Amino acid sequence: MTPMQRVVECLHHRQADRVPVYPILAGVTRKLIGASYVQWANDAETCATALYKAAKDFDLDCIVTLIDLSIECDAWGQELVYPETAAAHPNYDNLVVKDIDDYAKIKKVDYRQSKRMMTHIETCQRLVKMSAGEIPIVAFVFGPLGVLSMLRNQQDMYMDIYDDPGAVKAAAREINETLKEYTGALIDTGVAAVMLDTLFASGSIMSPEMWMEFEGGLAKELADVCHARGTLVMIHNCGRDIYFKEQIESMNPCAISFLHPPADCKDFAECKAKYGDKITLIGCVTPALAAIGTDEEWDAQCREHIDIFKKDGGFMLATGCEYPSDASFDRALRMVELAKTYGKY
Numbered sequence: 001m002t003p004m005q006r007v008v009e010c011l012h013h014r015q016a017d018r019v020p021v022y023p024i025l026a027g028v029t030r031k032l033i034g035a036s037y038v039q040w041a042n043d044a045e046t047c048a049t050a051l052y053k054a055a056k057d058f059d060l061d062c063i064v065t066l067i068d069l070s071i072e073c074d075a076w077g078q079e080l081v082y083p084e085t086a087a088a089h090p091n092y093d094n095l096v097v098k099d100i101d102d103y104a105k106i107k108k109v110d111y112r113q114s115k116r117m118m119t120h121i122e123t124c125q126r127l128v129k130m131s132a133g134e135i136p137i138v139a140f141v142f143g144p145l146g147v148l149s150m151l152r153n154q155q156d157m158y159m160d161i162y163d164d165p166g167a168v169k170a171a172a173r174e175i176n177e178t179l180k181e182y183t184g185a186l187i188d189t190g191v192a193a194v195m196l197d198t199l200f201a202s203g204s205i206m207s208p209e210m211w212m213e214f215e216g217g218l219a220k221e222l223a224d225v226c227h228a229r230g231t232l233v234m235i236h237n238c239g240r241d242i243y244f245k246e247q248i249e250s251m252n253p254c255a256i257s258f259l260h261p262p263a264d265c266k267d268f269a270e271c272k273a274k275y276g277d278k279i280t281l282i283g284c285v286t287p288a289l290a291a292i293g294t295d296e297e298w299d300a301q302c303r304e305h306i307d308i309f310k311k312d313g314g315f316m317l318a319t320g321c322e323y324p325s326d327a328s329f330d331r332a333l334r335m336v337e338l339a340k341t342y343g344k345y
Contacts (some may be wrong), residue, residue, distance in 0.1 A: 003018045003037035003061040003135045004192075006233055010159055011254055011280050017344030018308055020061035020316040022285070024257075024333040027068070027087055027325035029054040029145040031232040037325070041067055042115075043123035051075040051123075052130045059336055063131070064122055064195055064257075066236075066322055075178060076106060077113035085326045087108070090150050097152040097171075100160050106151065106171035112181040123181075124189040129173050136192040138234060141183055142220070144176040145215045158206070161214065167314035169214060176218040183224060183225050193232035195257065202239025208246045216250045223251035227238070234282075238321035244275055259287075259320025268308050281309055289326040290331040298310045298331050302338045310343060 001009075001017050009016035023328050029050035030040035040046050047067060055063050068087035070080050079091040098101055111117045120139070127137045141149075150172055161168050183194055198219060201211045223233045231255045233304050241263035244256065256279055265271040268284065275281065284305055289298050302317060309315035323332060 004133060005294060006061050007316070009137050010313055010316055013277065013280070013312060018345060019339045021284075021318065021336050021339035021343070022062040022064070023290075023319045023323045023335050024058045024064060024066060024315065024321065025051075025054045025056075025058070025060070025332060026066045026290075026322045028323055028329070031329075037086070038088075039071040041082070041088055042119055042127060043121050043156050044119050046249075047119070047123045048126035048130065055135055056129075057331075058332055059315070059340075062136050062138060064138045064140055064236075065120060065127070066195075067120060067123070069142050069146065069197070070150055071116045071120050072114075072142050072147045072175075072179065072182070074116035075111055075182075076151055076175075078108070078151055086133055087322075089262060090153075092153060092330060095152060097148075097157075100164050100167060103160070103164070103167040103171040106148070106174050108174045108177040109188075110228045111178055111185065117182055119169070121185050121189060124186055124191050128190040137141065137190075138185040138189045138193045138195050139183075139189070139285045140195050140197065140236070141186070141265050143199065143215060143222070144172045144179060144218045146171050146197055147175050147179070149199075150325060154205075156210060161210070165214075172214065176221060179222060180225050182227070183222055187226065187229045187231045191231070193234050193254070194222075194226050195234040196251065196253075197236045198247060199238055199239060201243045203241025203243075204239045208243045208263070211243060212246055212250070216246060219247070220250045222261065223253070225253065236321075244271075244279075248275075248279060253279065255282055255316070257282040257318065257320070259265065259284055268279055270306070272309050272311075276309070276312065276314055280314045280316065281317045285319050285335065287319040287321050287323055290319070291327040295331075295334070298334060300340065303336055303342055306338070306343045310345075
């Protein structure tokens with residue numbers, strides 16, 4: 001079976017030849033072509049070439065265009081820092097939103113004026129052409145609260161929610177108006193799905209009621225852009241106690257990529273029992289094990305998740321978040337091998 005055929009079977013909760021697999025290889029792929037991190041993150045040809053080479057060399061079933069979480073904030077002029085061996089991040093000493101009054105400066109902008117957004121769009125275009133329908137290409141988009149937190153910083157934004165909720169809501173809405181048009185442009189590239197990162201929809205950050213109030217409706221609008229165009233919606237959230245129920249109600253996704261059991265489940269087994277027939281589950285191997293764990297720990301976790309989630313399809317074996325950007329590829333290769341052997345139907 002081709003990766004596309006395998007993933008389609010999985011999304012329909014049918015058993016393919018084996019469990020689909022994709023360790024989330026992102027920045028680490030730069031090493032396959034000898035590119036620097038900053039070049040990989042800002043040049044579409046370099047990025048697409050590296051991501052596609054990883055998919056072909058390691059026999060991955062999916063390509064998710066997770067470059068870094070600072071793609072979207074570039075549209076509002078946020079200064080970024082580019083470490084040599086890690087993902088780009090905002091310059092926290094020079095944030096766009098320095099105090100609560102600065103939220104008023106955040107207005108809808110033209111995504112076409114953002115170099116990084118346009119680079120991501122071009123990366124998707126190139127990957128769709130390279131894959132020629134054989135490998136699903138999934139465009140990665142950070143949600144509006146996440147983008148706003150890159151312009152302010154998460155801790156201060158959280159306090160601002162209490163001090164002036166209206167200001168935060170207004171800024172998030174303006175960001176979302178840009179994200180809707182940007183998402184439409186990503187869909188135009190021919191990607192198979194859009195994966196929305198809903199970082200704040202987890203118990204480690206805020207309550208489900210607060211998330212629904214501040215981002216749930218906006219996330220629905222983003223998802224509706226995809227649904228209206230016939231493009232699949234996926235969710236990524238590596239936070240603890242992720243809100244499955246609320247996000248499914250809000251966005252009607254076909255799949256959720258996650259690291260920890262959802263808030264309403266005591267463990268992964270309950271997650272499978274409760275949601276396994278409703279949505280495709282993607283995960284949930286701890287990425288850090290690729291860098292600091294033993295071979296035995298890595299293999300054991302891959303097998304454990306296959307044992308729990310494999311039955312009746314609807315499961316893709318993956319890391320619960322990005323594969324470490326400076327780790328060896330050995331563990332990624334091992335995950336794929338376990339999917340092909342231990343994960344065979």
